[in-house]
Amino acid sequence: MRTNPVAWVLPVVLVAGVACRSPVPEPSRPPNVLLVTLDTVRADRLRCGGDDPVDTPTIDAIAERGVCFSQATAEAPITLASHSSLLTGLNPNRHGARDNGTYRLDEAVTTLAEVLQAKGYATAAFVAAFTLDARFGLAQGFEVYDDDLEADHPAGRRRKKAWLGHERPYVDRPADAVFRRAADWLAQERERPVFLWIHLFDAHAPYAPPEPFRGRYAGRPYDGEIAFVDHELGRFLERAGERFAEGDVIVIAADHGEAFGENGYEGHGERLHEPAVRVPLVVAKPGTLPRGAVVGELVRNVDVTPTILDLLGVQPDPGLDGRSLVPLAKGEKRIGPPPGSYAETLHPLLRGKRDELRSYRTEDWKYVRHLRDGVVQREELFSLSEDPGELHDRSGAPEFAAERAKLGSRLDEATREERSTPFESTGSGKPTGEIEQKLEALGYLD
Ligand SMILES: [Zn+2]
Numbered sequence: 001m002r003t004n005p006v007a008w009v010l011p012v013v014l015v016a017g018v019a020c021r022s023p024v025p026e027p028s029r030p031p032n033v034l035l036v037t038l039d040t041v042r043a044d045r046l047r048c049g050g051d052d053p054v055d056t057p058t059i060d061a062i063a064e065r066g067v068c069f070s071q072a073t074a075e076a077p078i079t080l081a082s083h084s085s086l087l088t089g090l091n092p093n094r095h096g097a098r099d100n101g102t103y104r105l106d107e108a109v110t111t112l113a114e115v116l117q118a119k120g121y122a123t124a125a126f127v128a129a130f131t132l133d134a135r136f137g138l139a140q141g142f143e144v145y146d147d148d149l150e151a152d153h154p155a156g157r158r159r160k161k162a163w164l165g166h167e168r169p170y171v172d173r174p175a176d177a178v179f180r181r182a183a184d185w186l187a188q189e190r191e192r193p194v195f196l197w198i199h200l201f202d203a204h205a206p207y208a209p210p211e212p213f214r215g216r217y218a219g220r221p222y223d224g225e226i227a228f229v230d231h232e233l234g235r236f237l238e239r240a241g242e243r244f245a246e247g248d249v250i251v252i253a254a255d256h257g258e259a260f261g262e263n264g265y266e267g268h269g270e271r272l273h274e275p276a277v278r279v280p281l282v283v284a285k286p287g288t289l290p291r292g293a294v295v296g297e298l299v300r301n302v303d304v305t306p307t308i309l310d311l312l313g314v315q316p317d318p319g320l321d322g323r324s325l326v327p328l329a330k331g332e333k334r335i336g337p338p339p340g341s342y343a344e345t346l347h348p349l350l351r352g353k354r355d356e357l358r359s360y361r362t363e364d365w366k367y368v369r370h371l372r373d374g375v376v377q378r379e380e381l382f383s384l385s386e387d388p389g390e391l392h393d394r395s396g397a398p399e400f401a402a403e404r405a406k407l408g409s410r411l412d413e414a415t416r417e418e419r420s421t422p423f424e425s426t427g428s429g430k431p432t433g434e435i436e437q438k439l440e441a442l443g444y445l446d
Contacts, residue, residue, distance in 0.1 A: 009132075030193040031285065032248040033116070033308060036377065037086065037197070038229060039079060039129065039143070040204040040268065042046035042257035043072065043278045045226050048294075049364035051361055054219045054223045055216075058234035059282060064252050066284025067293045067329040073341040074256045074301045077268040077276035077383040079131040080105075081344075082255035082301060083199070087111050089305035091342045091414065096421035097137055101431040101439045105137030106421040112305045113141025113195060115314065122192040126182040128201035129172040130438045136423065142197075146181050149173045155295060170200045174210075175232040183239045194243070198236075202229050203258070204366045205267065205443060210404075222258065246286045249311050254279040263390060269347040269444065272359045272368055273390050277343050285311050289329045297334075298363050300341045301326055321414075338363065350431075350444075360411040366390065379404065 001281070044050035047060050048068035051443050075085040076092050084090075084097040084105050089112075092098045097105040105111070113123045124144035131136055132147065139145035151173060160211030182198050186383065202209070202225040209217060209224030213231070237244060243425060244250055257273040259265045260300030268276040281299065288311060310324035311314045340362045348354035355370040361384070368380040381395040381404050394400045431439055 011129060018366070030119075030121075031312060032193055032243055032404050033121070033195045033251075033312070034244050034249065035086075035195075035251045035253065035304075035308070037083060037199045038203060038226070038235065038252065038254045038257065038280070039199065039282060040258050041226055041229075041254040042275060043070070043157060043254075045223060046280045048280055048282050049278075054224065054226045054230075055056065056230040058230045058237065059252055059280075060171045062252060063282045063294045064137045065286050066250065066282060066291065067289050067325075069281040069283070069295050069297075069299045069325065071296055071298050071363075072253075072279050072281035072300065073298065073343065074254070074277045074279045075341070076269075077256040077272065077343075077345055078347055079129065079255050080138070081421050082134055083132060084109075085321075086253060086255065086301045086304050087113065087138060087197070089302050089322035091302060091344075092322045092344055093415055093418050095323060096419035098344070098420055098445055100131040100347075100442075101136075101435045102423055103133070104133050104138070104351060104421055104423045106419075107137070107140060108138075108399045109137075111138070111141045112308060113197070115141070115309065115348050116312075117141045117143065119312070119314065120192060121195045122189045122194045124182070124185050124189070125197040125199070126178045126185075127199040128175070128178045129199070131444075132199055132443065137421075140349055144185055146185075173202070175202050175229045176202045179236040181237055186240055186243060194297070199283055200229050200232075202226075205258075214335055222260075247288075248285070249308060250282075250284045251304060251308065252282040253279065253300075253301060254281075267443075270345060270354075270357075271344050272357050272366075274366075274384070274388070277359075283307060283311075283325065283329065289326070290331070293329060293331070295325075295328055296340060297328060297338060298361070299328070300339070340341040340414075342411070347444075358415060360407050360414060362407070365403055365407060367395075367404060369408075369409060369411060379408070381407070 025054055045054045046056055048063045049070040065138050074082045076082045078099055080100045081092040081098050084095045088095045088109055095109050097103045117123045123142045125142045134145050134147050175217040207221035207225050209228045213224040213228045237364040256257045256268050257276050258268050262275045263273045265271050306316035306320055306322045310326045340360050343359045346356045349356050356373050359368040365382055366382045370377040379395045380393045382390040395404055
C-alpha cells in the first residue's frame with residue numbers, strides 16, 4: 001500500500017496531464033527517446049517485476065502508460081559491461097567492454113547513439129559515475145557526453161567520496177545534479193528530435209539517501225535511494241513537459257541488481273545469481289505499445305537497443321544478440337523458441353585471479369560455468385522454477401544431465417566469439433594510477 005498519497009498522485013497527474021494536453025506529437029516530429037538507467041536497482045524493489053516495497057510513483061506511472069517486462073535480465077553485473085550491452089544490443093563477449101576500468105568499448109562497435117545521430121537525432125548522455133567516463137568508450141555517437149562529476153555537484157552532497165576511509169572526491173554525483181544538467185540541455189535543444197540517456201548511480205553503495213527519504217526509509221537506506229531517484233525523475237519529467245509525451249519513447253532499465261546476503265554474497269560484480277542480474281525494464285510508447293501491459297516472458301537488456309530502433313521504424317542490425325520486444329509487447333506470439341539469456345563476469349579476475357563466470361539461462365533453468373584460464377573448474381545448474389533462490393545445484397544429478405548438456409551447448413554457442421578491448425596496455429591487466437584510485441573509491445577493488 002502507498003504510504004505517501006501526495007507523492008503518488010503528483011507524478012501521475014503530471015505524466016497523465018502531459019499526455020492529455022498533447023495527445024500525439026506533431027506529425028512532422030519523429031519521437032523523442034528518453035533512456036533512464038538505474039544503477040544497481042533490483043527488479044523486486046519496483047511494482048514492475050517485484051513486490052513493490054518502495055514508493056516509486058513516477059516509474060509506476062510510466063509503466064501504466066507502457067509495458068512492464070517482469071522477467072528481464074542483464075548480461076553482466078558490472079556497470080560498463082552491462083551498459084555497453086544496453087547501448088549496443090551485443091553480449092559483453094561480442095562488444096568487448098567486459099569490466100570496469102580495464103576495458104573499453106571499441107570504436108568499431110556501433111552504438112544506439114551512433115545510429116540515431118546518423119538519423120538526425122540530437123544525442124546527449126548524462127552519467128553519474130566514473131565507471132562510465134567517456135574514456136571507456138560509451139561516448140561514441142553522443143554530441144554531448146556529460147561525465148563531469150564535479151560540475152553542479154550540490155554542496156554537502158558529496159556523500160560518496162569516502163569509501164572505506166579513503167577520501168576520493170567526485171567518483172559519482174547524485175540524481176538531482178544529473179537531472180539538472182540534462183534538463184538544461186533539453187531546454188536549449190528544441191529543433192531536432194532527441195535521444196537522451198540519463199544514468200543514475202544513487203542506489204549504488206554506500207546507501208545514504210537525503211531527507212525526507214532517509215527518515216521515511218529508516219533502516220532501509222537502499223530503498224530510500226530508489227525512492228529518491230524516482231522522486232527526482234518525476235521532477236525532471238515535470239520540467240521536460242511535452243518533450244516526452246504521447247508518441248515518444250521512454251525506457252527505464254537497470255544495469256544490474258544487488259545482493260543482500262543471498263547465496264552468501266553482498267553487492268554485485270562477482271556472481272551471476274538472480275539478485276545481481278535480474279533487473280527492472282519498462283518500455284513506454286503510448287499509441288504504439290499497449291498501456292499497462294505486463295510481459296512475463298524472459299527478456300534481456302540486449303533487447304533494448306533493437307526495441308528502441310524498432311519503435312522508431314529503424315531496422316535493427318540482424319547480427320545483434322538482442323531482438324526487438326515490440327511484437328512481444330503487443331501480445332504477438334514469438335516465432336521460434338524463446339531466446340535464452342547469456343551473462344558473464346570477468347570481475348573476479350580483477351579481484352585476485354579468481355574464476356570468471358559464464359551463464360546461460362532459459363525461462364526455467366540457469367547453467368553456470370566457472371572458468372580459470374579458459375579451463376572449466378566447475379558447473380552449476382539451477383531449476384529457477386522450482387528453486388528461485390538458486391540454493392540447490394543440480395549439475396551432478398543424473399536426471400538433469402540432458403538439461404545440463406543442452407544449456408552447456410547453448411553457452412558454447414553464445415561464447416563462440418570472444419572480443420576483449422583492454423582500456424590500455426598496462427602489462428599487468430590491472431587498472432593503474434588515477435583509474436585504480438577511482439575504482440577503489442567506488443568499492444571495486446580490495
Ligand atoms: Zn552498475
